[in-house]
Amino acid sequence: MKGLFTVITANNSIQTSSIEAIIQQGLSHLVHRGRHKQYSFFTPVSTDTTLAIAICSSEEQANIHNDERNYIAFDGKLHNTDAIKEKLQIHTILSDAELIFQVYNQLGEKGFSLLEGYFSFIFYDSHQQTLYALRDPFGNRPLFYCQTDHYIAIASEARALYQSIAGVQGFDKSAIVDYLLWGNIAQHPQHFFSNIQTLQPAHQLAYSLQNKTLNIQPYYTLAYRSCLGRFDSYKANEVAVTVKQLLVRGIENHISGRKNIAIGLSGGLDSSSLACCMANMDKDINITAFTVVNEFNEAESIFAEKIVTKTKAKWIKVLCTSQQLLKELETINYYQNIPIFNTSSFAQYKLMESASQQGFTSIIDGQGSDELFAGYIMYFYRFIHELSSEFMCKEWLQECKHLSNAHLTYKQVLFESLKYNLKQQIGQTKAYTCISRKPLLLALNEEAKQSYFHQKKPGKAYKETLNDYLYESYTQDLPHILRWGEHSAARFGMDCLMPFADNKALTEFVFSVPSIYKIHKGYAKFLLRSAMNDIVPDEIRLRTQKLGFYTPEDQWLLQISNGMKQGIEGLPDPEDIIKKSFIIEHWDTLFSSTNQHLKGFLFRCFSYLVWRNTWT
Template identity: 25%
Template sequence: MCGIVGFSYPNRRVIKQMADSLKHRGPDGKGYFLDQFVSLGHRRLSIIDLKGGKQPLFNEDKTIVIVFNGEIYNFQELRLRLEKNGHRFKTNSDTEVIVHAYEEYGPNCLKYFNGMFAFCLYDLKKKLLFLARDRFGVKPLYYHINANKQLVFGSEIKALLKNNTVKTAPNSPVIRQYLSQNKIPEDQTDTFFDNIYKVLPGHYLVWQNERLSVREYYSISILSKTIKESTESESVLIHKYQALFKDSVRLRLISDVAVGSCLSGGLDSSSIVANVDNILKKTGNIGSSVKGSLHCFSAVYNDKTIDESYFIKEVVKGKRLLAHYTFPNAKGFKKDLGNLVYHQDEPTETIAVYAQYCVMRLAKHKVKVLLDGQGSDETLAGYIPYYRHFLLDLIKSGQIVQLGIEIAFGYRHLKRMLTSYLKLTKGQWHSRSFFPDNTSRVNYLKKSQMSLKERLWSDIEHTLPNVLRYEDRNSMAFGIEARLPFLDYRLVEFAMSLPSRMKLRRGWTKYILRKSFSDILPPKITWRKNKLGFSVPDYQWLVSNRYYILKVLSSSTAKSQNYFDQMEAIRLFNLMCQDKKNGFYTNYFWRILNLTLWLQVFFNQ
């Protein structure tokens, strides 16, 4: 994992400034390339080929140069294929595979990569910049076209801000949508910064002769129409899922440095660590990545309603796993809030992002690579609202008997959905007091009428990118590379071919995952009913920091902005602090607090 920057003109001083702003992403080294047309910069986090993988990296005749952030997990397989076709390698890095694959296949090389990546490749002969981002957007990439019609790009927005040709301001339409709808535009090219854009997942850019072209090479919407539902038996589907998942974990253990894992005590992370433990039982060690035992990192709390330490201990018991704990709290939240806002670059939907931040900080002292469970919920229907779509599918298809069975077994989901809906509705009503420009509403009706398959594809395309941004910024803030086995594209496409009964059955979410690894997971984990995720005591944290938050809300920044009613926000925050019954305001105050601090950090307001 690394940080990359660049622009389409020569300037050594600025390229160094931009690269240095990403030192947290790449603390192990730096490198630059400049000619009369471009400047490229790189900050390296050494994971593969520690000695030979320095960047920028060239092909044999130095007509192609690359700066790369990410991992190509199938690089060894691709290298063998390219060598048979006459390509000669000088390093053992996955970066060099990209260069030779581009020589062999051109832009179509992207279809051969199984990995997470964002890179810029410069073709000196064609005077062409080729920038690309992975299928699901695990790795970030942003760009700006300045007044001189020059391209500026980087792994994080903060790097672009170090280039004085980049002129920006708060993006008001995006901000208002965030406040009123809690909408983060990770599925759009727009960002919270005006005139700074993101390369979307599954897309690449070509910059040549001062002209930009944007193209899509991997389309979620097209895939959703072309992948057919499997008719194979349950046992065959389970066997295939097991094989794909195990191979995904195997590939993500390839490393020349220590690998660990996040562990929440939930089904997803527990499945990952149980599979690693299974490998360790057979081999003792896993190359250079895992020596004897796997380090696991977890956030735990004194609040028993959200603490998962019991389940974490159940997973660790009797396995080659070493548990490490962090204890996020209100005091630490206040202390770290400025850094959290800075590293995230843009506001976030929820305070829970801070718990992940703490886990990554804990892991920094033991490993440089972490496995994590993101992507399972969106591909295997892990969230409770998916149950509604499942029931609607049964109604539409006339499966009345099965509908009755699912309602009987899934009553707890229906109860939770109703509670969440009432809380959301109440919060939306009161949000009008906060946001006078709150004129647009999310079309919940349209989304609720989707089939289960449509909703899952929609969330992969529109919701998952938010989660991936939080993961990337939190991990890279501490020089940690996060790898996500559930987002191997082969596994995602297979999961989306599964019939609904392999995802939701008799009240169980992620049914195929539970069945696949029930033999290596404790029953208390396999058949656990209460899903928490990264839950945090958000209400308690805000109330405990009441006077600090009132200071922020009373600041000149809050007074000068025109996105929310400052005095009404102060009044309602005091009201919330006085009575927990007003806790439905919590998420709205997080957005206001987050936005105000973001304006201070990035615009000195």
């Protein structure tokens, strides 16, 4: 685990000592990623331009590499080093950073498209006087950047930029209201910050120190097949075999050379698949499984226990309580850099903490499978709609007949499909928001509501097929989901390894498969279920009712309702967004309402205020 921080200034009135102070300030907010610090300074163009690259690492020997021409601060791991060496005819042993030098020296920036794995890095070419910053293809590792009149800065976390670069302070009211009303952060590239941007996955930032120009563009684009196809049993078996082979190969990239491995095990298909594959691949590997449990319901842990028994793993149950949530919310929100919007993120954080306490520096996580293999209920609605729009009556009838396998009825599917089509037509417009979030709007101040309604929202393209929908989920929504796990692990200096989200070959193959194979006879994730035949026990492989980091949110919020109320009433709201008087006056009515949105809204108000007061 590493933290990256880079600053460029073209202002000759700024002294090197000032740059040093900025670097030290930025690294102080990344120190949880690694206590070993290094930085280098360059003045490559003239005395009025200074470039500083810094890194903090959990590994003492990690440093900023150079080959006399190029410099790199690298965080992560490449998965395809052998393939790159073969392609470029390289026959020496190289680290990942050194291999990137070879790729760049032979192919230039076009060579970045060859890189596979999970990574972020800062790369400087002293001959071309160009600085590059890159994120991996699917967003496993974060990078943020900002630009002011005096500085361009890049960092692994937004807080490092906010607290060290003058002129970037400020929050986006419309984004905050979006979060409070909908729990939505993913569609805002700045998250809550007015002047700090997220570098998107599969993108490179290039800054020319000579021309003073900044350019951001994709270095890789995931291709996909937007077609339905017709189901063929023989073809389905072939596809499942390939999925299994590619998944196993991807897992091997993570466990090769390890004898002890930690995994977050929920007892669902995704984490169970990873655990069972690891146990099958290496009989000598020591697996330690971490499972979140609570005082209300241990039903999920029953399934995790079955996998623990099968894989002979050591099992650690991580007890999470509402009082822990109340006590630790400030710390969690501080390290997340954005406020958590539900209690599942808290459970994931506690799991990472437990793994760190057991001495692990990395943990395997099953995030990404739902977006890759169509694991969410909402995908059924799009699939049924796609079948009907293609007039595939036989297949449509078959899927409707088996909806009970997904615990759905046709009435539900029809209603949700109509609702989806309506939202596609009008989006989250003022009218739609006023209808669906009316009670919530009463608890927000007028100026904040107006900033929300007056924002320009980019329209989303209508998605005709299930694969269209999956593509958007995987490329746009998943990076935000991965961020929670990455930041939680980074808080404890750990790597969060996600084989479903960093396996380029598997991802490209699955997105080349027609959507008819993604859901079959009421089973979501049909390809993964088929691939795991004889590997994962059927009672888990064919299980359909599964919750991720399950938490008894309703019970917990009821237990901490007084603490939430006191926090909302007492914590400052510098942007004056929340109408506190209304919430406090109507607290009992709001909290006891049958409206499912209200308790979540009140928690988000509380979480936001706790988070907002971690910023100075």
